[in-house]
Every structure is written in C-alpha cells, then in structure tokens.
Amino acid sequence: MTPLRDVVILGGGYAGLGCALRLSALAPDLHITLVDAQDVLCERIRLHQVVVGHVPPRLPYAELVEGTGVAFVQARVLAIDAQARRVGTSVGELAYDRLVVALGSDIVPELPGAAHYADTVGSAGAAARLRDRIAVLAAGSRVVVVGGGLTGIELAAELADARGDLRVHLVDRGALGAGMLHPSATAKLRRSLARLGVTVHERFDATAVEPTRLVGATTSLDLDVCVWTTGFAASSVAARSGLPVGRAGRLAVDATLRSIAHPEIYGIGDAAEPVVDVGAPALMSCRLGLPAGSHAAASLVAEVAGSTPRPWQVRDVLRCISLGRDDGLVQFHRADGRPRAWSLSGAPAAWLKERICRATIWVLRRRADAARRRPRRLSAGPAVGVPSVAAVRTWEQ
Ligand SMILES: Cc1cc2nc3c(=O)[nH]c(=O)nc-3n(C[C@H](O)[C@H](O)[C@H](O)COP(=O)(O)OP(=O)(O)OC[C@H]3O[C@@H](n4cnc5c(N)ncnc54)[C@H](O)[C@@H]3O)c2cc1C
Incomplete structure (x- = not known):
C-alpha cells in the first residue's frame, strides 16, 4: 500500500x-x-x-x-x-x-409506470416536488403510499397527521410490520394509523402504476397521487x-x-x-x-x-418510527435484528424520535x-x- x-x-x-x-x-x-x-x-x-x-x-x-x-x-x-x-x-x-x-x-421504482406516475421521498429534490403536489390537493383527494417499510409508514402517518382532509392509503406487499416489529408493536402501529385515518392494504401485490390507479394482482386502487417508498x-x-x-x-x-x-x-x-x-x-x-x-x-x-x-x-438495538408529530413507535430488537417484545409508543416515542433526529x-x-481544536501542519486544500x-x-x- x-x-x-x-x-x-x-x-x-x-x-x-x-x-x-x-x-x-x-x-x-x-x-x-x-x-x-x-x-x-x-x-x-x-x-x-x-x-x-x-x-x-x-x-x-x-x-x-x-x-x-x-x-x-x-x-x-x-x-x-x-x-x-x-x-x-x-x-x-x-x-x-x-x-x-x-x-x-x-429510491428507484422498478414497477411498470412507477418511474413516470409515482413520486418518491428519496432525495431533497423528490421530497420538494411531492410537497408541491400535495400542497395543491383538494380535500378528499386520495394519496396512495406504496411500501410498508419504515419510510412508507412514516410518510403515510405524517401526511394523515398534517392533512386530515386527505384520504391516505398505505399499501404493503406483505403483512404490516412483518419481520421488523413484534406483534404487540404491530398492534400499537395499527391503532395509531387507524386513529390518524390511514387505510392499510396488506398483501397487496402491486403490478403497475397508472396515472390514476395503482394496479394490483387481484384488485386496484384509485388515486390522485402515488408515492413510491420501496426499492x-x-x-x-x-x-x-x-x-x-x-x-x-x-x-x-x-x-x-x-x-x-x-x-x-x-x-x-x-x-x-x-x-x-x-x-x-x-x-x-x-x-x-x-x-x-x-x-x-x-x-x-x-x-x-x-x-x-x-x-x-454492527450495533443496532432499536428502530424508531415517527407517526406524525405527536405519536411514534420505538421497537427494541436483538443484535440480529429480531424484534423484542419491548416497545415504546405514543408521546414518549415521538419525543425520543425527535431527540434522535436532533442528535x-x-x-x-x-x-x-x-x-477545530486540533493544531494542523498541512494547510487544508483539495487534492x-x-x-x-x-x-x-x-x-x-
Ligand atoms: C424519508 C426518509 C426517512 C428516513 N428515516 C430514517 C430513520 O428514521 N432512521 C434511519 O436510521 N434512517 C432513516 N432513513 C434512511 C437514511 O436517511 C439513510 O440511510 C441515510 O441518509 C444514509 O446516509 P448516507 O450518508 O449513507 O447517504 P446519504 O444521506 O444519502 O448521503 C449521500 C450524499 O451523497 C451525495 N451524492 C450522491 N450521489 C452523488 C454524486 N454522483 N456526486 C456527488 N455527490 C453525490 C448526496 O448529495 C448526499 O449528500 C430515512 C430515509 C428517508 C428517505
């Protein structure tokens, strides 16, 4: 070397x-x-x-x-x-x-139509574009968030919390929380999403995105805005x-x-x-x-x-999810990622999540x-x- x-x-x-x-x-x-x-x-x-x-x-x-x-x-x-x-x-x-x-x-959507007709939140530019679309949506408009991972859950909850006049749907290919949340934490999550008015569609196998529809293997969902959060x-x-x-x-x-x-x-x-x-x-x-x-x-x-x-x-002990501004979910897990029975919810979880973001x-x-405190001999300068x-x-x- x-x-x-x-x-x-x-x-x-x-x-x-x-x-x-x-x-x-x-x-x-x-x-x-x-x-x-x-x-x-x-x-x-x-x-x-x-x-x-x-x-x-x-x-x-x-x-x-x-x-x-x-x-x-x-x-x-x-x-x-x-x-x-x-x-x-x-x-x-x-x-x-x-x-x-x-x-x-x-976020790189791979499903047919998704790159054209779905927004994402993967980058600052994508989030700003989505913000502008959401801002002009009339009351009652349908926003379909695809992906039941942490990003999808946080986005759906945030939208429903800030815009209670929208109809927010969360689509998951499998069962909500599967593999990442303990069943007791999943139950808390379901209650929080229901309180916020988010409709959850589990085992929905999306096959294509069209301008006004999310097409699934057996059914489809009408939409005004589709947001892709997986991939x-x-x-x-x-x-x-x-x-x-x-x-x-x-x-x-x-x-x-x-x-x-x-x-x-x-x-x-x-x-x-x-x-x-x-x-x-x-x-x-x-x-x-x-x-x-x-x-x-x-x-x-x-x-x-x-x-x-x-x-x-890797030392990873918890997953911290915001559910709007006043609610959250903290799932503690084992070293290998398997969720423990122990979780925190409600305002304490929202507080902790905010502290972690600030940290x-x-x-x-x-x-x-x-x-800044270290004296240095070389002058800084790009190579x-x-x-x-x-x-x-x-x-x-
Ligand atoms: C909505 C959302 C919520 C999330 N919430 C959580 C959470 O609660 N907890 C958690 O742990 N993780 C969360 N994540 C994931 C987390 O944001 C990422 O894992 C993290 O940002 C990765 O950090 P990074 O430094 O590897 O990459 P990034 O943060 O993506 O930084 C990469 C940098 O590289 C620059 N870059 C990229 N390509 C080029 C190029 N070609 N030339 C020059 N510059 C380039 C970009 O401008 C960027 O500044 C979330 C992600 C999203 C989208």
Missing part, C-alpha cells in the same frame, strides 16, 4: 460528512477532501416532514467544515478509476491515496466504475469496510455493504451510517500508524468542534487536479 496523505471522501451525508470530520479530528495532518453535488447537507431522515411543509434549517457544507481542515468541493462524482486512483467529477479530477465512497442511495438502491457510481457491488448496487466491502477488490477504497453508509458477517444486517440507515463513518476514520488512522484496521461490528446533527457538530475540460469530457463518455 502507498503512503497515505490525500483522502477523498465522496458524498457528504451522515456517513461521509461524519467520516470527514472524525478523520480530521483524529489525523489533523491528512489532506481531507469532501465532495458532494449539493452545497447543503440533506437531513434525509426528515424528508417525510418536508413533504408536509417542514422547512429544514440550512446546513451549508462550507459552514459545517469551516476551520476543521476538511476541504469541501461541490461537484458531481462521475466515475472512479481505481487503477489510476483518480475520481472524475464535474469540475475535474481528484487524485487520492485513500478513497471513501459514501454516495448514499435513492432503495445505492448510488450507481461504484457499479458504473467497475467496482464489485452486491445487493442493491452497494459497493461490496469486507469487514473492515474496504472494497473487496481495492483495499485503498472504503465504502460506508447506504452506498456499501459488507459481504461478510458483521454481527447483524448492515441496513441502509442513518443510525448505521454515522458509526460506519466513524469506524472508517479510525481505520484510516490505523493505516497511518502502520497497523491493521479492525473489523466493524445526528449534534454529533456532526461535535465532531467538527473536535477537529483537485487542475480542472480540465478534456478530462471531464472523457469521464462523461
């Missing part, structure tokens, strides 16, 4: 930004460059709130990394050349000694760059979170998944993205010190403060090659 000086981190979500700030605090003499297509952090875990008009605080990257030694580059990542150790971006090439892929995921897929950059990927296009990494083909490339958050046992499923989630970022930072520090990075262990930003700010139009054109082919 070559000496380690330039670390480039692709994606400034919970995983990537968290990794950059932690790394800067632990190893102030590294050159750390963070790349994101946007100039502000997207609090994805609040996007269902954005749909009903919540205006998130602006969190510009320039401000978040100021004084931390992390250089921020706003650019779209196009491809990775692992042999040459360069990244092609919309503003030029970046050379790296170590790369961290943290480009996240998006999270990782950023396609790793796969397009020829790096080995696994399920949902996630970069295939080993237990130390390094690419199984290129140990100088780390993969964290939604963008990557260990292909070996790390104690529990590495679900796409903010609650695992933040610790994965921290672990990758510690591994890079170990590399600088000449030692071997340690394996990552994500608090953790990032704490990491930034720790980085960007001179942006060359020819280079950019080549990458885009």
Whole structure:
C-alpha cells in the first residue's frame, strides 16, 4: 500500500460528512477532501416532514467544515478509476491515496409506470416536488403510499397527521410490520394509523402504476397521487466504475469496510455493504451510517500508524418510527435484528424520535468542534487536479 496523505471522501451525508470530520479530528495532518453535488447537507431522515411543509434549517457544507481542515468541493462524482486512483467529477479530477465512497442511495421504482406516475421521498429534490403536489390537493383527494417499510409508514402517518382532509392509503406487499416489529408493536402501529385515518392494504401485490390507479394482482386502487417508498438502491457510481457491488448496487466491502477488490477504497453508509458477517444486517440507515463513518476514520488512522484496521461490528438495538408529530413507535430488537417484545409508543416515542433526529446533527457538530481544536501542519486544500475540460469530457463518455 502507498503512503497515505490525500483522502477523498465522496458524498457528504451522515456517513461521509461524519467520516470527514472524525478523520480530521483524529489525523489533523491528512489532506481531507469532501465532495458532494449539493452545497447543503440533506437531513434525509426528515424528508417525510418536508413533504408536509417542514422547512429544514440550512446546513451549508462550507459552514459545517469551516476551520476543521476538511476541504469541501461541490461537484458531481462521475466515475472512479481505481487503477489510476483518480475520481472524475464535474469540475475535474481528484487524485487520492485513500478513497471513501459514501454516495448514499435513492429510491428507484422498478414497477411498470412507477418511474413516470409515482413520486418518491428519496432525495431533497423528490421530497420538494411531492410537497408541491400535495400542497395543491383538494380535500378528499386520495394519496396512495406504496411500501410498508419504515419510510412508507412514516410518510403515510405524517401526511394523515398534517392533512386530515386527505384520504391516505398505505399499501404493503406483505403483512404490516412483518419481520421488523413484534406483534404487540404491530398492534400499537395499527391503532395509531387507524386513529390518524390511514387505510392499510396488506398483501397487496402491486403490478403497475397508472396515472390514476395503482394496479394490483387481484384488485386496484384509485388515486390522485402515488408515492413510491420501496426499492432503495445505492448510488450507481461504484457499479458504473467497475467496482464489485452486491445487493442493491452497494459497493461490496469486507469487514473492515474496504472494497473487496481495492483495499485503498472504503465504502460506508447506504452506498456499501459488507459481504461478510458483521454481527447483524448492515441496513441502509442513518443510525448505521454515522458509526460506519466513524469506524472508517479510525481505520484510516490505523493505516497511518502502520497497523491493521479492525473489523466493524454492527450495533443496532432499536428502530424508531415517527407517526406524525405527536405519536411514534420505538421497537427494541436483538443484535440480529429480531424484534423484542419491548416497545415504546405514543408521546414518549415521538419525543425520543425527535431527540434522535436532533442528535445526528449534534454529533456532526461535535465532531467538527473536535477537529477545530486540533493544531494542523498541512494547510487544508483539495487534492483537485487542475480542472480540465478534456478530462471531464472523457469521464462523461
Ligand atoms: C424519508 C426518509 C426517512 C428516513 N428515516 C430514517 C430513520 O428514521 N432512521 C434511519 O436510521 N434512517 C432513516 N432513513 C434512511 C437514511 O436517511 C439513510 O440511510 C441515510 O441518509 C444514509 O446516509 P448516507 O450518508 O449513507 O447517504 P446519504 O444521506 O444519502 O448521503 C449521500 C450524499 O451523497 C451525495 N451524492 C450522491 N450521489 C452523488 C454524486 N454522483 N456526486 C456527488 N455527490 C453525490 C448526496 O448529495 C448526499 O449528500 C430515512 C430515509 C428517508 C428517505
């Protein structure tokens, strides 16, 4: 392995930004460059709130990394050349000694018609478009939310809570809560959704989306707006760059979170998944993205010190679901993800969920403060090659 000086981190979500700030605090003499297509952090875990008009605080990257030694580059990542150790971006090439892929995921509907006729909440742009559609819906309009996972449940509840005049339907291919909630927690969830007026359709096998109808194998549902909440897929950059990927296009990494083909490339958050046992499923989630970022930072520090990075262990004990603003559900589970009989509901669960959402930003700010306190020898500056139009054109082919 070559000496380690330039670390480039692709994606400034919970995983990537968290990794950059932690790394800067632990190893102030590294050159750390963070790349994101946007100039502000997207609090994805609040996007269902954005749909009903919540205006998130602006969190510009320039401000978040100021004084931390992390250089921020706003650019779209196009491809990775692992042999040459360069990244092609919309503003030029970046050379790296170590790369961290943290480009996240998006909802990619695959059913016929879904890409055309269904909205999603996977990104800030998609949530804003859906917000504008919902805002002009007349009372009595039907919104069909497809997907009984955490995102679908939270969105359906949020819509029903904020817009009691709409008829909100939640469609699940299987049984509500199956595999992720204990039967007692599922019963609480059913009561909450019923109180909010959400109609739940279980074992509804959707086969197509039409402009005014969700078509199922045996029946169909009329709708004014369809929202697709399943089918999270990782950023396609790793796969397009020829790096080995696994399920949902996630970069295939080993237990130390390094690419199984290129140990100088780390993969964290939604963008990557260990292909070996790390104690529990590495679900796409903010609650695992933040610790994965921290672990990758510690591994890079170990590399600088000449030692071997340690394996990552998933530690995941609860699922926290908001059900509108005043209700929620917290499901405690075993290390392997199997739900325990123990759950929290109502206002205490809503309170805890809100505290957890706030804690994500608090953790990032704490990491930034720790980085600011460290004296550093190297001046911060991105390892960007001179942006060359020819280079950019080549990458885009
Ligand atoms: C509505 C909703 C509610 C959720 N609620 C929860 C919850 O309660 N708890 C929980 O644990 N998880 C929740 N999640 C999941 C959670 O948001 C994700 O798992 C988490 O955001 C993943 O973090 P990440 O850093 O890996 O990726 P992301 O947060 O997706 O960040 C990826 C970053 O990469 C950037 N990027 C992507 N492609 C490019 C490119 N080509 N070039 C440059 N930049 C690029 C993006 O702009 C983004 O800033 C929710 C998700 C949604 C959509």
